[in-house]
Amino acid sequence: MDITAITIKDVLFFLNESRCPLLLLVFAGATAVLTVLGILAFLVTALLKSYALPPEKHPHGASAMFVLGSGGHTTELLGIVGQLDFTLYPIRTYVSFSGDKLSTVRALQLEKDKSPTTSSSASRSKVQTLELPRARNVGQSYFTSIFTSAACGLECLFTVVKVQPDIVVCNGPGSCVFICFAALLLRATRIKLTRLVYIESFARVNSLSLTGRILIFVVDRFIVQWPSLSERYKEKGVEYFGILA
Template sequence: MDITIRDILAYLTEWRCPLLMLVLASAAVVLALLGIIVVLVFGLVKSYGVPPDKHPHGASAMFVLGSGGHTTELLGIVAQLDFSLYPIRTYVSFSGDTLSTVRALRLEKEKSSSSSSSSSSSAPRKVVTLELPRARNVGQSYFTSIFTSLVCGFEAVFAVFRVRPDIVVCNGPGSCVFICFAALLLRATRIKLTRLVYIESFARVNSLSLTGKILISVVDRFIVQWPSLAAQYKDKGVEYFGILA
């Protein structure tokens, strides 16, 4: 029995053909995903032109702590802030770094005890600490870090969507990339127009960190602490105010 091309085409056009149904279902899923991505990207791009929200009672701030020097630098900067402008504060640390949380709470206690009654605000005050899985541990293989990074990413999305901060401030730990991209997803869906501020580490004098290179084009404000970096990346819109802490 001879089978012609017309016979094959006739068979493929039948809805009962499993292969055709599989191809159509796959095409529908791909098109749906592409549509969602296009909508999210379009919403994210438009969000950069939207002015910041007004916060008559103060904003909600999320501070992403690294470990060691990263935590020291960021907490030094946070200590200079007027806490009445950020009555709701969330400190994010990563597994295995309980010291950063302890230091953040110590700073909160010191700021609370040193604040005068004249500067106190009637706005509700709330301090939250979160611990997320680390994307990659020191010495961990790159293969297994794929899976730990995925876990960190999912946890970051849940944390950011639960807190819905008005601003996220970070200064370089690699895991903060997941927090920032979760905040971008929050903006793209218009759930909250979270602003991102990245402060490059004091230790980066002549070149950006890998985290900085990833985030420089997506954050709202990118701050460096050395004039050499400010001159090198002035076309990227970086800001320089000197040594911050």
């Protein structure tokens, strides 16, 4: 018997005729696991290759997404965003999370203060604010946070797929991890080559935040605001420009 001529159909027929449901279940499970591992390997390989690709050219400006935390995170990030040339990013999306209406108000106020003076720039600008569910609320149990985190992750994925920003800028709120990983999925599948910029909070002087420790390996640029952090993590490619806002 030529074993090389045996097909998957022959194997399934043998298992069925031999009445071996356990073997059939094991075979199906192994096939599913190998398929998932193959897909993951493909996505990881494609993602790693994406870092070597040149940035997309945008003759009329790029699309930027700014992920706002609450309180100090919002203050810092909006202080940095306020220094940008908005003509380079005519399409701007501000993302906040449930229970944080103030961040949206402050983002819109920044837009009003920096409103372009020329009609041509104004006609090209598109600004929107989005409020997504929070991954975990203060004092929430870890068990229930599993479900809220899953809901947050799905909403972040839908949002990133819909907006397809050219660049995502964030500075520490935990929920921004979901935004960044959604953008990485878009890169791996070549839907959109979104660049990621993470700015570690001004409050982190000697060590990185948990969000920073997660994202330092996947973002395109990781910026710190204290020389002590720059020295400690210089082998991981962090960048230091001083206090940004």
